[in-house]
Amino acid sequence: MGELAVPLQDCPQDMADLQRAVALLEAPTLTARMANLVGSPLEFTVRKLPAGVSRRIQGMAEAALYKAAQAALWSMDTQQPGKPASPRLHKLAAAASGALGGAGGLPALAIELPLSTTIIMRAVADIARSEGFDLHDHATRQACLEVFALGGSSGADDASETGYYLARGFTTELVRHLSAELAGTTLGGGHGLLLGLGPKEAGKWLARIVEKVAARFGVVVSEKFVAQAVPVIGAVAGATLNTLFIGYYQDMARGHFIVRRLERKHGFEAVRLAYGATSGRMPA
Numbered sequence: 001m002g003e004l005a006v007p008l009q010d011c012p013q014d015m016a017d018l019q020r021a022v023a024l025l026e027a028p029t030l031t032a033r034m035a036n037l038v039g040s041p042l043e044f045t046v047r048k049l050p051a052g053v054s055r056r057i058q059g060m061a062e063a064a065l066y067k068a069a070q071a072a073l074w075s076m077d078t079q080q081p082g083k084p085a086s087p088r089l090h091k092l093a094a095a096a097s098g099a100l101g102g103a104g105g106l107p108a109l110a111i112e113l114p115l116s117t118t119i120i121m122r123a124v125a126d127i128a129r130s131e132g133f134d135l136h137d138h139a140t141r142q143a144c145l146e147v148f149a150l151g152g153s154s155g156a157d158d159a160s161e162t163g164y165y166l167a168r169g170f171t172t173e174l175v176r177h178l179s180a181e182l183a184g185t186t187l188g189g190g191h192g193l194l195l196g197l198g199p200k201e202a203g204k205w206l207a208r209i210v211e212k213v214a215a216r217f218g219v220v221v222s223e224k225f226v227a228q229a230v231p232v233i234g235a236v237a238g239a240t241l242n243t244l245f246i247g248y249y250q251d252m253a254r255g256h257f258i259v260r261r262l263e264r265k266h267g268f269e270a271v272r273l274a275y276g277a278t279s280g281r282m283p284a
Contacts, residue, residue, distance in 0.1 A: 008266045008274050017258050018271070022278045024255035025164045030151055030220050030248045034227045037244060042223040053106065054222060060110055061221040062214035064117040065148060069141070069206055072121035109225055120148075120246050124253040131257035138205070143260055145209050146171050148217040150252040164259075165272060167216070174212050220245075 008014055035042050049057075124147045125135055133140040149167045227241055263271045 006266075008262065008270050011266075014262055014266070015274075018262055018274055019278055021255040021258040021262075022275060024251045025150070025259075026279050027251065030245070031223055033244055033248060034223055034241065037240065038227045042226050045226045046219075046222045049222065049226070056106060057109070057222045057225055058214070058218040060113050061117075061218035062210060064114040064221075065121075065145075065214050065217055066207065066210045067114050068118040068121040069145060069210060071118050072125055106225075109221075113221065116242055116245070120249050123246055123250050124148075127250060127253040128257050131254075131261050133257060133260070142171060142209060143256065144253075145213050147249055147253045147256055149213045150249075150256065151216050151220045164255075165275070171209060171212060174208060 008018070031042055046054075121144065124144045128140055128144055129135055133143070135141065135144075146168055149171065150164065224241055224245060259271060259275065
């Protein structure tokens with residue numbers, strides 16, 4: 001409890017870590033980065049996609065996210081919290097899967113997306129572990145899934161809050177409702193901590209979280225699909241886009257788990273207020 005008595009502002013290293021997290025989490029969105037790469041805005045083109053195509057992409061994104069969570073979060077070594085991450089290895093793997101996808105349309109996306117999403121999920125979990133989090137903990141797994149909702153701030157965000165905390169908040173609220181439904185669950189500290197889940201309850205928990213997160217992840221997948229369809233892009237830029245894709249989520253994961261590590265030490269509200277003051281988007 002001694003650490004909790006030390007204000008965040010009086011810990012220079014922690015404040016430096018928070019500033020790094022803010023710089024990562026408040027950086028230009030993935031949409032903006034992809035648009036810069038292809039030289040044209042993506043949102044308008046995505047809105048012009050046929051409804052059937054949009055639904056298929058959304059379904060692919062949700063299925064890929066669910067499979068990635070099972071393949072990565074449930075199979076990674078849950079030991080050695082604090083083990084250094086391997087971001088370059090994951091970027092190379094993502095680039096290879098992107099080259100396979102290329103500009104092959106929906107059939108190629110259906111093959112490439114589960115693979116690339118699993119690689120990204122493993123990269124996110126790798127970073128969580130490097131920040132000292134236990135991958136066996138359902139709260140850590142939830143936090144890994146939350147990263148896929150961090151596609152950047154939207155125009156609908158409340159100006160009194162930050163896009164980062166809004167994105168986190170919707171999964172916390174979902175778990176709050178799930179805790180009342182699932183047998184053997186306990187909600188701790190208002191941060192989505194689920195304990196004592198059996199296999200059936202864990203499956204339901206995962207499906208509901210994935211469904212919620214996929215609503216945001218599917219948007220950026222649609223934008224990626226549109227970007228890869230640009231005639232001058234092709235297979236080479238498929239690799240480039242995937243490298244951009246995983247790099248973005250690695251940055252989000254690093255910022256996210258730095259913030260969560262600081263919250264564990266200083267408390268949720270203290271870090272939230274300091275984050276807002278540092279980002280300039282919320283008064284302290």
